Amino acid sequence: MAEQTAPPLDPNPQYDPPADLKSRMKASYDAIAPKYNEWTVSHSATRLRYLDQLLSRLPTTTSPSAPVSVLELGAGCGLPVTQKLLAHANLSVTANDISSAQLSIARANLLPDDPPGPAHGRLTLLDGDMLALDFAPAVFDAVVGMYSIIHLPRAEQVEMLRKIVAWLKPGGWLLANFAADEFAGAEAQNWLEEEKGWMFWSGWGSEGTLEKVREAGLEVVVRETVEDLPDEKFFLWILAKKSES
Ligand SMILES: C[S@@+](CC[C@H](N)C(=O)[O-])C[C@H]1O[C@@H](n2cnc3c(N)ncnc32)[C@H](O)[C@@H]1O
Incomplete structure (x- = not known):
């Protein structure tokens, strides 16, 4: 597949995301899911490296009988992230996505019917906008958001961080990546060269994001800026911890 070009960044701080952003995002990922997945799954080294860093901090191997609950936004x-989480028998995952096409592919990948795979009973698939999710406080040991929170408008990213912190147990972890550049919003009309590939991203930039993460109440333990080779974009990867008390 051809290499993808980075979307144009809109330097205009007054940029307003379209009012129908969420329905357009859903329609786009419903349309481009197979192409996106084929393109991205082969470039998963960075995702897996940070996932390993998260897993080494969770009681997945040290206390294999302790139940561990992860929310993936x-x-x-x-593939491969949810699958790798579910490879740990004491871990259950609530996996959310706004695209029902993506969730049906995830269901086929992770919950085969015949014979039922080992993840049955440990995976919940939740369709819808991540910002509209509602959980009781302090229910998750970790929240993971890879290449997904960047699809929210910037003000919503801040709101999302506050919700994540509320849903984390004391001592819980956030693993996520964000745009390293600061921009109010960027659109692509035909992302991945797909006719229906309208797309939107936004970012506070590395320093701005770190400030928002800390303001939300997390201690940043790992922060690294990494270039994604397929599309030459830079992302801030963070592992951040909620205080134990
Ligand atoms: C770039 S893909 C990343 C998928 C996966 N995390 C990965 O690393 O390959 C972004 C995913 O976020 C989903 N998404 C976009 N906006 C969302 C929202 N507001 N709420 C929930 N999911 C959203 C898309 O449907 C898509 O599956």
Whole structure:
């Protein structure tokens, strides 16, 4: 597949996301899911490296009988991240996505019917906008958001961080990546060269994002800026911890 070009960044701080952003995002990922997944799954080294860093901080191997609960935001097709989480028998995942096409692919990948795979009973798939999710406080050991929170408008990213912190147990972890550049919003009309590939991203930039993460109440333990080779974009990867008390 051809290499993808980075979307144009809109330097205009007055940029307003379209009012129908969420329905357009859903329609786009419903249309481009197979192409996106084929393109991205082969470039998963960075995702897996940070996932390993998260897993080494969770009691997945040290206390294999302790139940561990993870929320994954914008989980996509479930490969390879959700699958790797579910490889730990004491871990259950709530995987959310706005695209029902992505969730059906994830269901086929992770919950085969015949014979039922090992993840049955440990995976919940939740369709809808991540910002509209509602959970009781302090229910998750970790929240993961890879290449997904960046699809929210910037003000919503801040709101999302506040919700994530509320849903994390004391001592819980956030693993996520964000745009390293600061821009109020960027659109692509035909992302991945797909006719129906309208797309939107936004970012506070590395320093701005770190400030928002800390303001939300997390301690940043790992922060690294990494270039994604397929599309030459830079992302801030963070592992951040909620205080134990
Ligand atoms: C770039 S893909 C990343 C998928 C997966 N996390 C990965 O690393 O391959 C972004 C995913 O986020 C989902 N998404 C976009 N906006 C969302 C929103 N507001 N709420 C939930 N999911 C969203 C998309 O449908 C898509 O599956």
